[in-house]
Amino acid sequence: MKTTGVVRKIDDLGRIVIPKEIRRTLKIRDGESLEIFVDKEMITLKKYSTMEDFQEVTKKLLDAVSNTTSKNIYVTDRDKFIAGSGDLRKKFLNQPISSYLEEVLKDCENIISKEMKTTELMAGVSEPYAFALSPILAEGVAIGLVLIFSQTKPISEDDAIMANIVSQFLSKYVEE
Secondary structure (H helix, E strand, C coil): CCCCCCCCCCCCCCCCCCCHHHHHHCCCCCCCCEEEEEECCEEEEEECCHHHHHHHHHHHHHHHHHHHHCCEEEEECCCEEEEEECCCHHHHCCCEECHHHHHHHHHCCCEEEEEEEEEEEECCEEEEEEEEEEEEEECCEEEEEEEEEECCCCCCHHHHHHHHHHHHHHHHHHHC
8 A cells, every 4th residue: 555654633523634735646525525444543534425435236237238239339438438338448447537537527417429529438548439428416416427429430429318318317326
């Protein structure tokens, strides 16, 4: 385990402050939840992702959509690709999302790029894609994205509608 050399005292309410540099490095935002694990005398904090709680149902849904559309479909949380189906699955799964997708999350908008356009979907990798993006919302806040994309075929309005349907299903699933 990597040490940071930072020491913090626990206040009289049992709280500690996670240094700003660490929060920035790990992309821990104000109001986000952390999971707490105890192992012998060690306490571990891990970013909590609501999206990871339902990966199995998401995987089955994405497989069905990918088989129907013959395109790649992925779901992200606010930091990385957490589930996917299609021929690029191994390339994207568990990889960090790009700053472009982080901005799409902040804007909470559906986006469609019907024709190939060089875009950075995965952090640090710009390639030509046609794509449809739809945010997954929980209590009005984007907690992830549904992406349907292709490197060989244009994206249709039906693909964009499908991305929206999947994002709405996952939004309802998360809120229940």
